[in-house]
Amino acid sequence: MAWDYPTPFTLPAVPHSGDIDGLNHTNNAVYVQWCEKIGWAHSESLGLDLADYQRLDRAMAIRRGEYDYLLPTSAGEALTMATWLMATTSKLSMERRFQLLRDGDQATILRGRWELVCIELSTGQARRMPPEFCAVYLPAGVHK
Numbered sequence: 001m002a003w004d005y006p007t008p009f010t011l012p013a014v015p016h017s018g019d020i021d022g023l024n025h026t027n028n029a030v031y032v033q034w035c036e037k038i039g040w041a042h043s044e045s046l047g048l049d050l051a052d053y054q055r056l057d058r059a060m061a062i063r064r065g066e067y068d069y070l071l072p073t074s075a076g077e078a079l080t081m082a083t084w085l086m087a088t089t090s091k092l093s094m095e096r097r098f099q100l101l102r103d104g105d106q107a108t109i110l111r112g113r114w115e116l117v118c119i120e121l122s123t124g125q126a127r128r129m130p131p132e133f134c135a136v137y138l139p140a141g142v143h144k
Helices: 028-046 050-056 131-140
Strands: 009-013 058-069 079-085 093-102 108-120
Touching: 009 028, 028 058, 028 079, 028 093, 028 108, 028 131, 050 058, 050 131, 058 093, 058 131
Parallel strands: none
Antiparallel strands: 009 079, 058 108, 079 093, 093 108
16 A cells, blocks of 8 residues: 555545535545544554543643545545554654545545644643653654
């Protein structure tokens, strides 16, 4: 596949009839939901899930999200969503990237990025990542 970065974490995606909007293509909000789904799946595969976030009273929250919608898709098309954490030395923030490819022709449908900041769940205030986050997320980052 024609990925922007090496070793992506991937999930298959297929738009269903309920995902199609009045313009007869996949609604952009569906892609955003897929980004959230793969972000959590990737974090869980690395060893941190929602229960860990709650136990540690910390979370990586989206501070900014950007999406470039490049091509439309239709119901039933086979797609693959990919995500990466980008290399950082920060213990407060990190970046997650996304790319959605159409399996049939390898065309990039969407590119996205999130700026994430570590917050204390109980207060909503920005806080440094706990050691558990640093041990999991920092080594997983890829270089631009």
